[in-house]
Amino acid sequence: MNDATPSITDAESQVMAVLWDQAPRSSEEIVAALAGTGWHEKTIRTLLNRLLGKQAVAADRDGRRYLYRPLLSREQWQSQESRSLLDRVFGGRVAPLLAHFSRHEKLSDKDIAELRALIDAIDRKAR
Amino acid sequence: MNDATPSITDAESQVMAVLWDQAPRSSEEIVAALAGTGWHEKTIRTLLNRLLGKQAVAADRDGRRYLYRPLLSREQWQSQESRSLLDRVFGGRVAPLLAHFSRHEKLSDKDIAELRALIDAIDRKAR
DNA sequence: AATATTAAATTACACGTGTAATCTTTTGAG
DNA sequence: CTCAAAAGATTACACGTGTAATTTAATATT
Numbered sequence: 001m002n003d004a005t006p007s008i009t010d011a012e013s014q015v016m017a018v019l020w021d022q023a024p025r026s027s028e029e030i031v032a033a034l035a036g037t038g039w040h041e042k043t044i045r046t047l048l049n050r051l052l053g054k055q056a057v058a059a060d061r062d063g064r065r066y067l068y069r070p071l072l073s074r075e076q077w078q079s080q081e082s083r084s085l086l087d088r089v090f091g092g093r094v095a096p097l098l099a100h101f102s103r104h105e106k107l108s109d110k111d112i113a114e115l116r117a118l119i120d121a122i123d124r125k126a127r
Numbered sequence: 128m129n130d131a132t133p134s135i136t137d138a139e140s141q142v143m144a145v146l147w148d149q150a151p152r153s154s155e156e157i158v159a160a161l162a163g164t165g166w167h168e169k170t171i172r173t174l175l176n177r178l179l180g181k182q183a184v185a186a187d188r189d190g191r192r193y194l195y196r197p198l199l200s201r202e203q204w205q206s207q208e209s210r211s212l213l214d215r216v217f218g219g220r221v222a223p224l225l226a227h228f229s230r231h232e233k234l235s236d237k238d239i240a241e242l243r244a245l246i247d248a249i250d251r252k253a254r
Numbered sequence: 255a256a257t258a259t260t261a262a263a264t265t266a267c268a269c270g271t272g273t274a275a276t277c278t279t280t281t282g283a284g
Numbered sequence: 285c286t287c288a289a290a291a292g293a294t295t296a297c298a299c300g301t302g303t304a305a306t307t308t309a310a311t312a313t314t
Contacts, residue, residue: 009301010215027261042304049263050301064311065261078216079231080232082224085212088137089205095241097209101221102249104206105213114222116246122229123239136271154291169274172292177271191281192291 003051005080006054010041013077015047019057020074132207133181133199140204142174146184147201152192 008016018033019025023035031044048068051057059066090096098115103108107115135143145160146152152160158171175195176186186193217224228234234242 011302019182036141039302040304042306043302045209045262045306046302053164075227075231081212081216082227082231088140088187089208094234094238095245098177098225098242100202100205102245104202105209105221107221111220111222112246112250115242116250118222118225118229119239119243119246121245122234123131138272167274168270169276170272173272173274176293 005076006056006095007080008051008054008056008072008077012047012051012054012056014037015044015051016072016074016077017069018057019070024060025069026065026067026099030066030068132203133183135178135181135183135199135204139174139178139181139183142171142178143197143199143201143204146195146197149185150196151194152196153189153194154254155192157195189207 005105014034015035015036018030018108021033025050027045030048031041034044048057052059056070057068058071059068061067086092086094092099141161141164145157148160154172154175158168158173161171175184179186183197183199185198186194186195186203188194201214213221213224217227
């Protein structure tokens with residue numbers, strides 16, 4: 001009986017991002033990759049450990065060090081977060097979300113073209 | 128000075144929802160409207176007070192009671208939450224978000240029709 | 255083998271949030 | 285005018301999270 005999909009905090013997701021970008025990596029490499037955040041090395045190691053506890057990453061021994069790799073994929077995480085927003089904020093419906101964006105976000109021509117292509121693709125698949 | 132836009136927690140947003148649905152309302156009415164949540168009356172009053180502190184609602188005296196009304200609109204809140212998801216999870220781009228939904232969410236025919244109508248509307252407005 | 259490094263594990267601590275209980279003040283009932 | 289009921293204000297408390305410091309264990313060096 002273990003957690004279906006671990007839920008990741010915001011800080012944790014930034015550590016995941018490093019591993020999604022490339023894995024496996026040692027904690028030292030991860031710390032280096034997160035230099036821009038201003039986080040203390042200790043902080044990053046804490047986050048790594050929490051991710052281990054949540055089984056969002058795995059650690060494989062490599063000599064004296066561990067190499068970390070993601071167990072939760074970026075796609076899975078995006079799904080969770082998207083669904084959460086959809087349910088919490090838009091009553092679970094996609095169209096209101098898009099309607100919202102259409103009114104309040106600046107969509108580029110490229111965005112619009114992509115969206116149209118997507119709808120077409122979805123539509124074709126649906127029939 | 129004062130907070131540009133207060134950030135609302137999940138529980139608080141459910142209280143806001145009652146006021147977005149109809150306002151102004153007394154705390155008693157709000158408690159009644161949230162009967163389905165299983166929350167204790169005290170809990171709901173706490174949430175109301177926190178919303179007051181965050182200036183997400185205003186309270187106008189009405190005899191011995193207060194009448195509450197939203198200062199933060201549903202639209203504003205949806206914007207905040209959407210933008211937060213977009214930035215945190217999708218690097219700030221709308222198309223990847225929608226692409227994600229197209230791959231992972233089951234869109235009903237009605238959804239698809241609505242989306243198409245939206246795109247058309249956006250497109251017409253854009254040109 | 256004893257000791258110094260260093261990675262990892264454990265512990266810490268403040269603050270936000272969910273979830274209330276208690277205290278205070280106001281006001282209607284007698 | 286006194287007292288009880290009720291609305292609101294204050295206080296509580298555990299848990300998650302951001303942010304680390306301290307302790308332990310493993311390994312490299314002398």
